[in-house]
Amino acid sequence: MTSKSYEPIPSRRVAFLGLGVMGYPMAGHLARAGHQVTVYNRTESKSIAWCSEYTRADGQKDAISYANTPRQAVQGAELVFCCVGNDDDLRSVVLGPDGAFAGMQAGAVFVDHTTASANVARELYARAKELGLNFVDAPVSGGQAGAQNGVLTVMCGGDKAAFEAAQPVAMAFSRAFTYLGDSGAGQLAKMVNQICIAGLVQGLAEAVAFGDKAGLDMNQVLDVIGKGAAQSWQLDNRGKTMVADQFDFGFAVDWMRKDLGLVLDEARRNGAKLPVTALVDQFYADVQAMGGRRWDTSSLIKRLK
Template identity: 60%
Template sequence: MRDITTVAFIGLGVMGHPMAGHLAKVGLSLRVYNRTAAKADSWVAEYGGSAHATPREAAEGADLVLVCVGNDDDVRQVTIAEDGVLGSMHEGAVLVDHTTASADLAESLDAACRKQDVHFIDAPVSGGQQGAENGALTIMCGGDEKIFTHVRPSLEHYAKAVTLMGPAGSGQMTKMVNQICIAGLVQGLAEGLHFAEQAGLDRQQVIDVVSQGAAGSWQMNNRHKTMIEDSYDHGFAVNWMRKDLAICLEQARQINATLPVTALVDQFYADVQQMGGGRWDTSSLLKRLRPRD
């Protein structure tokens, strides 16, 4: 398997843009594609490399192809469609999908890649835009151990942890666990802050105290200030979280897992969408609890 020197990056949104940037900064040759071409041109103006009109063109000659788009349909469009990356990837190249998508899609992409003597790793990420910008993402991978070992050094340029969880689809399954846990944590934090407010407590002082004990969490440490300020124009959007939770709930039905809290919080996020908060950060669950005019 040849060394990774040329990388194609497909999808330059709030996550993909900085992730690709980290790769360019360490001297890798980048070939990029974005559905909105102006974003690809802007990225090239900032980091160098080359922008291409289709995913297929971007993947030509690339040793590693990285995908970071919106959902299952978007992944299919940039991978197995007529102008998708699989139309030009060379034998032995590796396709890594960073999109949070279904495990079924990961397994089907793995099969499609094998037919073309191309390797596949599903590798959803956690850490949000801030983690992508700081090169501190957590990446959960599914695939062959030898291939994982080969691509891991490249992924570590924008991650603090890169872990192989099992065969293809295992990374997506692990990301589902991540989103299930976050949903419950954020709702609990929202209810706690709402209770503190209604009780007339100093909310910042409450957080300063309880964050030092068993109630402490990343969400508490990183989101309580903006929640207290009633500010949600940042971070991971409610619309994206609902997409992820739909994947979790569908997978739960397939494997006979019971997720009552996840299903309930998903409906709470639907309420936030009805309030016009589809683009608000997921911590906006608190806004749903506050009295409205």
Template identity: 65%
Template sequence: MAKTAFLGLGVMGYPMAGHLAAKGHEVTVYNRTAAKAESWAKDHGGGHAATPRGAAEGAEFVMACVGNDADLRDVCLGPDGAFAGMGAGTTFVDHTTVSAAVTRELVAAAREAGIAFVDAPVSGGQAGAQNGALSIMCGGEEEAFAAAEPVMASYAKICRRIGGSGAGQMTKMCNQIAIAGLVQGLSEALHFAQKAGLDGAAVVEVISQGAAGSWQMQNRHETMLDDAFDHGFAIDWMRKDLGICLDAADENGASLPVTALVDQFYKDLQKMGGGRWDTSALIKRLNAAG
């Protein structure tokens, strides 16, 4: 069992940190809203700290799952940042989906302090975090990953090192690129079924068992047909992630025409007031257009 810290207690981080505690790890948490950290400590019996540095002091592994590049910098750097409280030989694990640029920046800062760094974004959504069944894609040195993997196993269904630093974030970009196309395709299929006068649920029951089947189809078709989107992964977050993908594609020369188009479709939904709707709300845009 390891002494750990967890920074960021949103819809993902709160249950992830809980799984660490349930597996017997010693956990100290930090959250920007202190009341949530206090609530977590009451729920799970761990400790809480007023700063990232305070949470990280004495920890062998420090995990973070925050919002974006700026949030990650805030919890890592500066006199109250986690790096200031971590000793040489410890390991920082970043579960946030962030840009390759900030990953490179923080890897360099960690290396200078003698801290190992694993970029480890996750997929599986809130349900995956609550059930301890996340897919974790990792980048970093083999030794650092080997040390951190048994700890991450507390909330993982699969946890794999893809390559060196940044490979985890690049793999998460592949994940979001694939999801964008899948959800738009599913939206068009269900929209077409409705226009054709078909029973959408019956259509999905059949086609989900063939080559068209996907996680999105299994887990989102019912709410899409019910026009219910107050759940899941918010469009605002997806646009942040797709922006990261498109920026990286500009750097490496990849062509992402479908991703760029779907990103604009999500922009349309934001203009409709749907920034917090689930990403499957792409069908709502089609239905609104007639």
């Protein structure tokens, strides 16, 4: 995790559920910003490792702890943050006798950073309301590097008051934490984000493969076109690694296919036409069949070589 300056705000008692490649550093930023953080992870050893690594900004180790269930982790927390794998994982840490909702105090806010379906966001929002709780769907963009550096872009749906309660604390790991509308709006915005990325990465892959076939120095070409209308984050950060055939980093193909599955399911419900996205999803299936399940999404170019 790189150094980051944190806006001074009063210390809050928070919980973080899920210490994967995203959640682990996100929870760390909350600790380093001075909050009292209790974490939960399905694999206890990860929680123990996290507690040994992070201290609060003031050095108080007793402000950092872990719990054996989500219910225990959230007790007394004003804000509960979560980042797990999918809809089923989310339900498993939220619902049931050991779930977060069973342990949260009235009025507390649950902020879900999982990339999940808009349907599960609305389902858990409604359940939270029945229990006197708040639920904000808040998927993120920026990948593992964004989480480590504390500069994630967060897209939020739910009640405005719950969003406003969470925003100052969540800025510990965010560059932007933005309210977009009613429950589900955050997840729908993340789908828009993934649609854009899918098309961009395929276009960049085709461009690099074409330039190679044409005998161009593609590193030089990328430097040139990156100063013009073709510039994008993908070109700046993935173009030269495509040229170098390097894919052992970044956002995994398996994760992208999960996200695009959510996108295509939602499109079937709302009637949106996504011919390019559907095609790129199948190209990612080809990459999986090549053994690239954990390669970065830029590995689309492997199909073209």
